[in-house]
Amino acid sequence: MIIAIPSDKESLDSAVCVSFGRAPFYCLYNTETEQSTFLVNSAADSPGGAGIKAAQLLVDNKVSILVTIRCGENAAKVLQPAKIELFKALNLSVADSISAHVQNKLEPLKEVHAGYHNGH
Amino acid sequence: MQDTTMAIEPTFAILSGKGGTGKTLLSVNLASVAKEATYIDCDVEEPNGNLFFNPTKEFEKLVTVKKPVVDDALCDGCHKCVDFCAFNALALIGNRLMIFDDICHSCGGCIYVCPQKALTEQDRAVGEMSIGRSGAVRSISGSMNIGENSGVPIIEELLKHKSSGLTIIDAPPGSSCLVTESVRLADFCILIAEPTTFGAHNLAMVQELVSLLGKPHAVVLNKTLEGKNPSEEFCIKNNIPIIGRIPFDKKLGSLNSVGKIAAREDKHYHEVFSSILEKALEEVRK
Numbered sequence: 001m002i003i004a005i006p007s008d009k010e011s012l013d014s015a016v017c018v019s020f021g022r023a024p025f026y027c028l029y030n031t032e033t034e035q036s037t038f039l040v041n042s043a044a045d046s047p048g049g050a051g052i053k054a055a056q057l058l059v060d061n062k063v064s065i066l067v068t069i070r071c072g073e074n075a076a077k078v079l080q081p082a083k084i085e086l087f088k089a090l091n092l093s094v095a096d097s098i099s100a101h102v103q104n105k106l107e108p109l110k111e112v113h114a115g116y117h118n119g120h
Numbered sequence: 121m122q123d124t125t126m127a128i129e130p131t132f133a134i135l136s137g138k139g140g141t142g143k144t145l146l147s148v149n150l151a152s153v154a155k156e157a158t159y160i161d162c163d164v165e166e167p168n169g170n171l172f173f174n175p176t177k178e179f180e181k182l183v184t185v186k187k188p189v190v191d192d193a194l195c196d197g198c199h200k201c202v203d204f205c206a207f208n209a210l211a212l213i214g215n216r217l218m219i220f221d222d223i224c225h226s227c228g229g230c231i232y233v234c235p236q237k238a239l240t241e242q243d244r245a246v247g248e249m250s251i252g253r254s255g256a257v258r259s260i261s262g263s264m265n266i267g268e269n270s271g272v273p274i275i276e277e278l279l280k281h282k283s284s285g286l287t288i289i290d291a292p293p294g295s296s297c298l299v300t301e302s303v304r305l306a307d308f309c310i311l312i313a314e315p316t317t318f319g320a321h322n323l324a325m326v327q328e329l330v331s332l333l334g335k336p337h338a339v340v341l342n343k344t345l346e347g348k349n350p351s352e353e354f355c356i357k358n359n360i361p362i363i364g365r366i367p368f369d370k371k372l373g374s375l376n377s378v379g380k381i382a383a384r385e386d387k388h389y390h391e392v393f394s395s396i397l398e399k400a401l402e403e404v405r406k
Binding site: 043046047048049050052053055056059060074077078081082 | 202207209211213
């Protein structure tokens with residue numbers, strides 16, 4: 001099972017990024033091999049639809065769990081049918097967020113926001 | 121004005137940095153003092169020109185855009201359309217393609233790249249438009265459906281019905297894409313501004329936009345009072361011609377507030393707006 005966590009930097013001691021769709025990296029943690037890798041988020045600088053493209057990236061990388069501070073509604077529309085479960089990140093590093101999830105200490109993310117689309 | 125039959129007459133766009141500055145007031149009155157004019161209300165999010173013209177409707181139609189629709193039986197999940205879309209309007213989960221209509225820009229690229237021919241285009245209504253007549257004015261107006269996020273396709277449709285006669289385009293407020301689209305065919309822009317610091321700030325914003333677009337322009341000062349006028353100071357400092365002043369006036373406000381066109385009701389205002397139109401025509405011929 002792969003857990004994805006949006007991260008500010010390409011390292012396990014990085015903070016979890018406040019944005020899902022525009023996070024610069026995702027830490028992908030494989031619970032079977034206990035290995036983590038970092039994926040550059042190609043959606044980060046999209047003019048629009050970043051959440052959709054970022055969610056697609058996680059779908060394509062066979063992610064099952066997303067630990068995030070928040071998630072927009074368009075991203076959620078892609079993540080939910082792909083059966084990617086969302087958990088609410090706490091104020092922890094990426095490494096500690098992985099541990100917190102493995103120890104079942106995180107709550108499901110209940111709210112998705114309407115997005116910060118600035119129109120045109 | 122000389123009677124120059126056959127000549128192509130100019131298109132003016134009326135702009136302001138914010139709403140409530142007097143764009144529609146100026147637009148409907150300028151169109152009304154002309155011998156013949158076309159008025160185009162490009163403020164498709166909240167059109168109000170026809171409240172003044174109350175035109176006899178001659179033509180109306182729905183405005184549609186093309187949106188992709190997928191045939192799930194033909195889609196094999198190859199991912200090509202998702203990778204192609206520059207706006208990220210498509211997502212693929214397994215073999216199921218999701219299409220985000222409100223993000224799609226109707227470019228048709230996904231249909232073009234699909235090897236399975238699983239995508240087709242369908243019309244989707246985003247608003248409506250109408251053409252009507254009010255005296256010597258042909259009024260073209262459009263409105264966007266609630267929930268849509270871009271009025272640009274409606275403005276494009278309105279502008280298709282522009283003739284070669286004198287045209288007054290009532291632009292949306294601000295300096296967004298909608299405004300850029302509205303002034304595309306304008307030969308000359310008239311910026312209308314209030315006599316306040318806030319008014320001057322909004323004037324500066326919209327003046328920057330028309331300068332970037334390379335549109336010649338001039339200013340009409342609205343709601344003018346005795347004393348300091350920051351918008352006037354801005355024009356003087358930046359060498360922008362001032363082609364009219366509309367005084368802050370209870371009678372004008374009262375006529376306007378009940379949907380009356382001041383230039384049609386009152387000789388004095390007919391002269392005020394005729395003078396602005398003549399000065400605008402002089403500027404455009406410079």
